[in-house]
Amino acid sequence: MPLRSRLADCGSWKALVAHRSAIEPLDLRSAFAAEPGRAARCTTIGAGWTLDWSKQLMQRGTMPLLLDLAREREVPERFAAMLSGARLNWTEERSVLHTALRAPPTAAIEVDGSNVVPAVHDTLGRMAHFSTALRNGAWLGSTGKRIRHVINIGIGGSDLGPAMAYQALQPWRTRELDCRFVSNVDGNDLSIAIEGLDPEQTLFIICSKTFTTQETMENAGSARAWLVSRLGEDAVGRHFVAVSTNEAKVRAFGIDPGHMFGFWDWVGGRYSMDSAIGLSTMVAVGPERFSELLAGFHAMDEHARTAPLGSNLPVLLGMIGVWNASVLGLPTLAVLPYEQLLARFPAYLQQLLMESNGKRVDDHGQPVSWQTCPVVFGEAGTNGQHAFYQMLHQGTTIVPIDFICFRTAAHPMGRHRLLLNANAIAQAQAFAFGRTAAEVRAEGTPEPLVAHRTFPGNRPSSFLWAEALTPATLGSLIALYEHATFVEGVVWGINSFDQWGVELGKSLAVDVIKGLSAPDAPSTHDSSTDALIRALHAKAT
Numbered sequence: 001m002p003l004r005s006r007l008a009d010c011g012s013w014k015a016l017v018a019h020r021s022a023i024e025p026l027d028l029r030s031a032f033a034a035e036p037g038r039a040a041r042c043t044t045i046g047a048g049w050t051l052d053w054s055k056q057l058m059q060r061g062t063m064p065l066l067l068d069l070a071r072e073r074e075v076p077e078r079f080a081a082m083l084s085g086a087r088l089n090w091t092e093e094r095s096v097l098h099t100a101l102r103a104p105p106t107a108a109i110e111v112d113g114s115n116v117v118p119a120v121h122d123t124l125g126r127m128a129h130f131s132t133a134l135r136n137g138a139w140l141g142s143t144g145k146r147i148r149h150v151i152n153i154g155i156g157g158s159d160l161g162p163a164m165a166y167q168a169l170q171p172w173r174t175r176e177l178d179c180r181f182v183s184n185v186d187g188n189d190l191s192i193a194i195e196g197l198d199p200e201q202t203l204f205i206i207c208s209k210t211f212t213t214q215e216t217m218e219n220a221g222s223a224r225a226w227l228v229s230r231l232g233e234d235a236v237g238r239h240f241v242a243v244s245t246n247e248a249k250v251r252a253f254g255i256d257p258g259h260m261f262g263f264w265d266w267v268g269g270r271y272s273m274d275s276a277i278g279l280s281t282m283v284a285v286g287p288e289r290f291s292e293l294l295a296g297f298h299a300m301d302e303h304a305r306t307a308p309l310g311s312n313l314p315v316l317l318g319m320i321g322v323w324n325a326s327v328l329g330l331p332t333l334a335v336l337p338y339e340q341l342l343a344r345f346p347a348y349l350q351q352l353l354m355e356s357n358g359k360r361v362d363d364h365g366q367p368v369s370w371q372t373c374p375v376v377f378g379e380a381g382t383n384g385q386h387a388f389y390q391m392l393h394q395g396t397t398i399v400p401i402d403f404i405c406f407r408t409a410a411h412p413m414g415r416h417r418l419l420l421n422a423n424a425i426a427q428a429q430a431f432a433f434g435r436t437a438a439e440v441r442a443e444g445t446p447e448p449l450v451a452h453r454t455f456p457g458n459r460p461s462s463f464l465w466a467e468a469l470t471p472a473t474l475g476s477l478i479a480l481y482e483h484a485t486f487v488e489g490v491v492w493g494i495n496s497f498d499q500w501g502v503e504l505g506k507s508l509a510v511d512v513i514k515g516l517s518a519p520d521a522p523s524t525h526d527s528s529t530d531a532l533i534r535a536l537h538a539k540a541t
Contacts, residue, residue, distance in 0.1 A: 006362060007493050008369060012069040019065050020327050026057040028432045028458055035060065046303040046313045047476040048296070052463040055432040056320055056400075057328060066319040067309045073491045075315060082486070083305065085111045085266070089497035090363075096497050097264075098271035098482070102297040102475070111266060119264075127261060127279055128287035130241070134203070135174055135286060142235035145200045150179045151193050152280040153223060154207030155215045158243070159183035160351050161273025161478075162207075164344035165281045165293070168474050171341075171410040172285040179284050182223075185215035190222055199230045204240045205280055209263065211242065211249035214506070224253070243276045268497050270351045271482060274475070289471045296475025303476075304483045314480055318487025320462060324400045326370040326492070330460075334392065335378035337404040338424040341469055345404070346378030349481060355499050356485045362493040372492050374400070382423050392431065393455055401461040403428055404477070408468045424463075431459035 007013050032038055032054075042054035042063075070076075082088050088096045097116065100109045105121045133139040137146045152162055163181040166173070173179075180193045194202070204223050208216045220240075227239050236254035244250050245262045261276035273281070274297055282290040304314045324330045333353075335346045357373035379387060392399050405424045409417040434457025440450050464480075466473045489496030515523060515533040523530050 006364060006366065007073070007491065010069065010072050012065065012072040016065045016069055016323075016327060019059075019062065023059045023062070026059075026458065028055060028057070031059065032433075044311050044313055044316055046307055046311070047299040047480070048473050049300075049313060049464055049466050049476060049480060051313055051316060052465075053316060053320055055428060055461045055463070056323070057458060057460045058323065062323065063310075063316070063319070066323055067315070069322070069491060070309055070315055070319055070487065073493075075487055075490050076309070078490045079304065079483070079486070083109070083301075085109060085116075089268075089495060091495055091498045091500070094497070095266040096268070096271075097266040098268065098274070099298075099301045101267065101272075101274045102294040102301065102479075104298070111264075116264065116266075123261060123263070123276055127276060127282050128290075130259075130261075131279070131282045131287055131290075134283055135176060137176075139203075140238070141200050141203070142231055142238040143200045145198075147203045148177060148201040149197050150177055150203050150205060150280060150283055151182060151223070152179065152205045152207060153182045153190075153216055153219045154205075154243075154277070155183040155213060156351060156355075157269030157272050158207035158213075158216065158277050160270075160344075160348045162278060162280045164342075164348040165273060165278070165474065166284055167344050168341045168469065169281070169285050169289065169293075169471060172289045172471065174284065174286065177283060179280050181280075182219050183215070185218050187222070190219050194223070194226060199227050199235075199239070202227070202239060205243060205283075206240060206253075206255075207243040207277055207279075209243075209245055209269075211244045211246040211253070214509075220253070241279075243279055270355055273478070285471065292471035293475040296470075296472035296477075297479045298475075299472070300476040300479035300483065304479075314483030315487055317462065317480065318484035318491070320400075321374070321484065321488050322491050324460060325372065325374050325488075328398075329371055330398055330400055331371060331374055332397065332399045333374040333376050334384075334388075334399050334401045335376060335404070336384055336401055336424075336427075337378070337380050338382075338420050339404065339406055339469055340380050341410060342404065343380040345380075346376065348478075349378075350376045352481060353485055355502070356496040357489050357492065357494060358501065359492075359494040363495060364493070368492065368494070370492070372494060373488070381420060385423065385427065389427070392459060393434075398459055401428075401431060401459065403461060403463045403465075405463065405465040406467065406469050406473075407465065410469055428461050428463055430455065431457070431461050433457045434459075 039054045043050060043052045082096050083099055085095045085097055087093055095111050097109060100116050100120055103109060103117050105117060107117045108115045109117055134147055139147060141147055159181055166179050182190050182193045206220045224236060227235060237256050240255050241259040242250045242255045243261050247257050247260060250260045251257055261279055263272060263275040267275050274294055304312060309315050335349055337345050353376050354373050359372055360367060362368050403424050405421055434455035437450050437454045440453045445453055486496055516537045519534050519537040
C-alpha cells in the first residue's frame with residue numbers, strides 16, 4: 001500500500017530543502033553559543049533511554065520542519081496500520097507484525113481475521129518448556145548424557161540477532177551451557193564451532209523458516225553427518241531441533257515435529273530475534289530474562305505508539321537519519337557502542353538498516369532522487385578510537401555518529417567505566433566543536449604543524465544512553481532502531497520489509513555451482529565468470 005504522493009512532490013520536503021540552503025553554513029559552536037538551552041531542548045527520554053541530539057547539524061527550526069514532513073508522509077498513520085496487521089509489505093503481500101512477538105497475552109492483533117497473539121504465546125510457552133529442560137539437565141542426549149553445548153545454525157536474521165544477544169546478555173547466561181553460532185557456508189565456520197566437542201553432549205538448533213536456505217542447510221547437513229558418524233542415525237532426534245515452518249523437511253531431516261518451533265510469514269528475518277529464532281537466547285539466559293527482553297521491546301513499541309512526534313524517540317532518530325542522508329547528503333553512519341557487550345550490535349544494525357532501506361526505487365517503482373539508507377559500520381568502545389576515528393575527525397567525508405553508552409557497568413572494575421564513559425563524552429564533544437587553528441597556535445604548536453593539528457568539528461552525532469545494559473534495555477534499544485528504520489522508509493516512500501536485492505546473487509550461484517562441478521560443460525557465462533570457474537574449480541569442495 002504505497003503512499004499516494006512521492007517524497008519530491010511534498011510541500012514539507014521542498015520547505016526542508018529550502019531551509020537547508022538558508023541555514024548555510026552550519027556551525028555547532030555558533031549554534032550552542034546562540035542558544036544556551038540547546039542541550040535541554042534537544043534531549044528526549046523514553047522507554048529507559050535518553051537521546052541527546054543537540055550535536056546534530058541543525059538549527060532551532062530544523063526539527064519542526066522534519067516533523068512536518070513526518071506528518072505529511074503519514075508516519076503516525078502508517079505505524080498504526082502496521083500495528084493493526086495491514087499488509088505494509090505490499091510487494092510480498094504480507095503483514096508486518098514483529099511487534100506482536102512481544103505483545104502481552106491479553107492483546108488482540110488480527111491477521112486475516114484471526115488473533116495471532118495466542119499462537120505467539122503458545123510458541124513462547126513451548127520454547128520455555130524446552131529451554132528449562134535443557135538448562136536443568138532434564139533433556140538428555142541419545143546416550144543419556146547432559147547437553148553442555150548448543151550450536152545455532154542459521155544465517156542473516158537467524159544468526160545476527162541471536163549471536164549479538166548472546167554476547168550482550170553475557171552477565172545473565174547460564175554457566176551450564178555454552179552456545180556457539182554458525183552462519184557462513186565456509187566449512188571453517190562449522191569446523192571451528194564443533195572442534196573439541198563431545199557429540200554426546202552437543203545439540204544443534206537449525207534455524208530456517210523454509211528449511212531450504214542454502215547456507216544453513218549445507219551446514220546442517222554437515223553437522224548431521226558429524227553426529228551420525230559418531231553416534232548413529234538414531235541419535236539425530238535427541239541432538240537436533242528446528243526453528244522452521246516446513247514440517248515435511250524437518251521430519252525428513254530426522255527431527256520430531258514436536259521439537260520444531262515455528263514462526264510466521266509476517267515476521268521478517270531481520271525482525272525475528274524475539275520469535276522462535278531467539279530460542280538459543282532463551283536457552284542461554286532462561287525464560288524469565290527472555291521475558292524481560294520482550295518487555296523492553298514492548299516498552300519501546302508503546303512509546304513509539306503513544307508519544308507525540310516531538311518527543312517520540314524512534315521518530316526523532318528516524319528523522320535525524322532522513323536529514324543527514326537525504327538533505328545533507330551524508331552517505332554513512334557510524335554506530336559506536338561504548339560497551340564491550342554490544343560489540344556485535346553494529347553488525348546487527350547493518351542488516352536491520354541496510355537490508356530494510358537499501359533501496360533505489362520507491363513504492364511507485366520510480367528511481368529515487370535522494371540518498372536513502374547510509375552505509376553502516378562501527379566498533380565497540382575505545383577500540384575504534386585507535387582504528388578509524390582519525391578519518392572521522394579529519395577525513396574528507398563527514399560521518400554522522402550514534403554513540404551508545406551506559407551509566408553503570410555489568411562488571412564493575414576499578415575506574416574502567418569512568419574512563420569508558422569519559423572517552424565517549426569527550427569524543428562527541430571533539431567531533432562537534434573540533435579545535436581551531438587559533439587554539440592550536442595558542443598551545444605553542446609550531447606553525448608548520450598547525451594545519452595538521454586543527455580539527456574542523458561540525459561532525460554530527462547523537463548520544464544515546466541508559467542506566468545499565470539489561471535484557472529490558474537491550475530489547476528497547478533494538479526496537480528503537482527497528483521503528484526508526486520504519487520511519488525513514490515511510491518518509492522515503494520505500495518498502496522497508498522486502499529484500500529483493502538478496503536474491504540475484506543467490507540465483508546466479510546455482511549456475512556457478514554447476515560450472516564449478518563440471519568446468520568443461522558448455523557455458524553461457526561471461527568471460528570473466530568462466531575464467532574464475534576454471535581457476536577455482538579444483539579447490540571447490
